[in-house]
Amino acid sequence: MQLTIPKDFILGAASSAWQTEGWKGKKEGQDSYLDSWYKNEKFVWHNGYGPAVATNFMEQYQDDVDMMQKIHLTHYRTSINWSRFMIDYEKGVVDEDYAQHIDDVLDALIAAGVEPMLCLEHYELPTFLLEKYDGWSSRKVVDFYVQYAAEVFKRYHHKVKYWFTFNEPIVIQTRCYLDAIRWPHEQNTNKWMQWNYHKVLATAKVVELFKSKGYEGQIGCVLNPEMVYARSSSPEDQKAAEMYDLFFNRIYLDPLVHGSYPEVFWKVCKEEGLEFTYIQEDLDCIAQNTVDFLGINQYYPKRVRAPRYQWNNQAPFHPEKFYETFDLPGRQMNNSRGWEIYPKLLFDMAMYIKERYNNIPWLITENGMGRENEEQFMDASGVVQDDYRIDFIGKHLSWLLRAVEQGANCKGYMLWAFTDCVSPMNAFKNRYGLVRIELNQERTRTLKKSAAWYQQLIDQRILEIEDDEAVK
Template identity: 70%
Template sequence: MKKRIPADFVIGAASSAWQTEGWMGKKEGQDSYLDSWYKQERFVWHEGYGPAVATNFYEKFQDDVDFMKEIGLTHYRTSINWARFFTDYENCVVDEDYAQHIDDLIDALLDAGVEPMLCLEHYEMPTFLQEKYDGWSSKEVVELFVRYAEIAFDRYGDRVKQWFTFNEPVVIQTRVYLDAIRWPHEQNTKKWMQWNHHKVLATAKVVRLFHEKEMDGRIGIILNPEVTYPRSSSEADQKAAHLYDLFFNRVYLDPLVKGAYPEELLELLEKQGVLFDHTEEELAVIKDNPVDFLGINLYYPKRVQAPRYEWNKDTPFHPEMYYDPFELPGRRMNKSRGWEIYPQMMYDMAMRIKEEYGNIPWLITENGMGIEGEERFQDDQGMVQDDYRIDYIRDHLSALLDAVEDGSSCEGYMLWAFTDCVSPMNAFKNRYGLVRIELDEERTRKLKKSGLWYKEIIENRVLEVEEITDK
């Protein structure tokens, strides 16, 4: 069966600055949170690989752009590395060498017919601001972020028309302050929520700035809502799913799209003593400045059930007191990553945005298949025969096209990632790219079979899918 891909439907790919650039040209004092974590706990990064070299995109970006042109990629999303953009974060003194790199990248993309989409922060909080202000705990950092955004808009806004404030803003503080599984391993649930609020507030302020400056284009945010499914129809399981969604999905979706936090969430936070510090003025700014559009990252569903045991009251509050994870028997799995594969979540997320969030314009900004030991699938010419990735993309894109057919405002699909790249802790263990990166000194690139397939669907605007039949 053939499904038509609308002519204006984005078929793109994504990555980030820190996961590709490497440290070439980085000056003393320009560490990001990821850089500092890598220096402190290199042992937790697979085989010691991390952001130090990454894919050496800083020097080799033209090679990747040439592959984009060959494939016919329509859009490419990456980030500006906030930690490298300045030499003085408080006075916002731009590092002209790094800023010129971003200029050169944008121009190269446009010359290749690829539209650049830029994110202002993809986990690249400057270590200086973390150490001096405790990062997003501080309202000063909110204001510094707004100043950073204005400089970026002024410098690149003539060519970049699609902007995002954050990529997956919930992630860093969840891993560090809620779960305490990443450096510096500080368990502090109140701080977790304070960081969430300040990122919401910073987004609203940047949206306001973008519109006040009458920028040509639009401004949004990239979220990673986990499509949440209860184990069963029981009231207890349904409640568990509702509360998981409240704490991890609606904490951003509601204020950024609807203009206000869910009252139920605020009541629970206050009850547990972890309500974030805020003012009525801040809530008003959030209310008056919703995002123009959304990027949505989806990889796997979240399945939960009612808690099976009483919560240990001697431990700090964690939302998991309201739910337990649930593993669906017989689920389809990416065994390399430990993630369930469930393409139906694309359709379900699309319908939720349509029905609950005013069908705000949005697109998939990340979805992909990371496989370990991918070199075992190389043919005699060294090309990775990654049919598993082709199948994965086809299934998820098919579900997304069904949603578009049913009235979803989804504007496109962006694969994670264009090339193999570094991931937190996993480093290069799981490969995600259409382009393989060899871990030699040159970081040699080579197109995979999926890259040729991606080129084909971009050119033909047709997705061939198998019809489901009983066997």
């Protein structure tokens, strides 16, 4: 069976600054949160690999761009590393060496016919601001971020037409302050919500700035809402799914798209004593400056059921008071990553956005297949035969294309990732790229089988699937 890919439907790939650049050329005081976490807990990163070398994109970006051109890639999403862009974060003094690097990368992409899409913060909060102001706990950090964004727009607006304020803005504080499973392991639910709120506010202020300058292009935010499935049709299980959706999806989607938080959110915050600082002026700013479009990262479904046990009221509030994770029996798994594989989630997410969020323009900004020990799949010529990745992309993309046929305003699909890259804790354990990175001094790059397949997809605009099961 064949599915036609619309001519203007983006087929791209993504990465980020901190996961590729490495530390060469970095100046004292330019650490990000990720750099500091790695330095403080190197032992939790697989085999000790982390952002120190990464893929050495700082020096080898042209190699990657050449490979993008070779497979006819049309769009590439990455980030500017806020912690490296500035020498003085408070005064807005720019590191001109790093700023020139960004210019050089953009010029190389454009020369190769690749449209750059830039994110202003992909977990790259400067450590200086974390230590001095407690990061996004402080309203001042919102102002520093807007100052940083203003400088970035001024320098690169003529080269970049797609902008994102954050990548997965909920993740860092959820891991660090809600679940306390990552450095600095501080459980503080109120801080978790303050960080969420300030990132929503920061997005609104940057949108306001972008529009006020009359820059050509669009500005949005990359979110990672989880497609939530209740275990059953029971009211109790359905309620569990609604509450998970509220605390991990709607606390960003509603204010960024609709301009306000849902009433049920304020009600539950009051009942549970979840407190954070906000003022009406900022809520007005959020209401008046919604995003143009969304990036959506999707990997696996979230399945929940009603909790089976009484919540311990002596424990700090956590949204899991209202739900319990449920593992579907017989589910297909990516055992390397420990994630369920459920391609239909892209169709369901597309319908969720269409029905609840005004069918706002959006695109998949991350979806992909991480696999451990990929070298076992190398052929005699050294090419990784990653048919599992081709199968994964094909099935997910087929569901996405069916959603587009049914009116979903999805503009494209961007694979995570263009090259193998460092991930938090996972390091290089699971490989995601169309391009393999050898962990030698040269960081040698080779195209995998999936790269040739993706090129064919880009060129021919036809997706071949074995049967119609993927789109029933």
